Amino acid sequence: MVCYETLMLMRPEMSGDELSNVERHFEELISKAGGKMHVVDRWGKYQLAYPVRKNTYGIYCLIRYQLPKETYAKTLKEDVALFFKIKHHDDVMRYFTKRLDDDFKQYQKPEPLSIVGEKSPTEAKKIEMPVEAEEEIQPKTEEA
């Protein structure tokens, strides 16, 4: 199994339902390809360093997953690319996929993002999203 991590930057106007939809679709895609999800961490709404698609804010979401060795290349090139470029092109503004080493550490959310542009580092301006009743996906630890 090969482990990957994808960081997505989504539109700031998206509701919790729409975000859950995107995450659920991605999970379905991965499980269809024979993979397994490890971590789904929604960082929340943050101010961006520069406007992306005329939006000064964006919602970050990080997903860690693993794919089988035989089909990971095909899954990434075709299915995942189609997912972001066509299916959710309007929702996901930017995405970055990184392969994790075999001895990668357990996921830890990075320190609070500081506001870019200010001289003194301050805590990130996390804009709280309306809380909706939904099931939280617990971070899964990888079994050895």
Place this chain on the structure above:
Amino acid sequence: MAKKFKLKVSARLLRKKIRKQAAVTVKKCRFTANKELQDALDYKNTNLLKGFITERGKILPSRVSGNSAYWQRQLAKQIKIARYMALLPYCPVHAT
């Protein structure tokens, strides 16, 4: 035969030279012997990466930051990824 004139270096200039030599400290690469820092070097850790960019968002050269060539390349790669994901700026003022 023309006389050769030897220019005297003034004492003031000599003192300045010695002061400069004393002030220069050999910079060490922060990553080379520090495994924790090597693991923390990631495009998501903007707090770490911010220490290696100028106020205008430019990447500091290794002669200023003291990084070895290998770690300077790794650092630059992570900064560029962070810039793409809008975690760090490309330039100081972005037109809206």
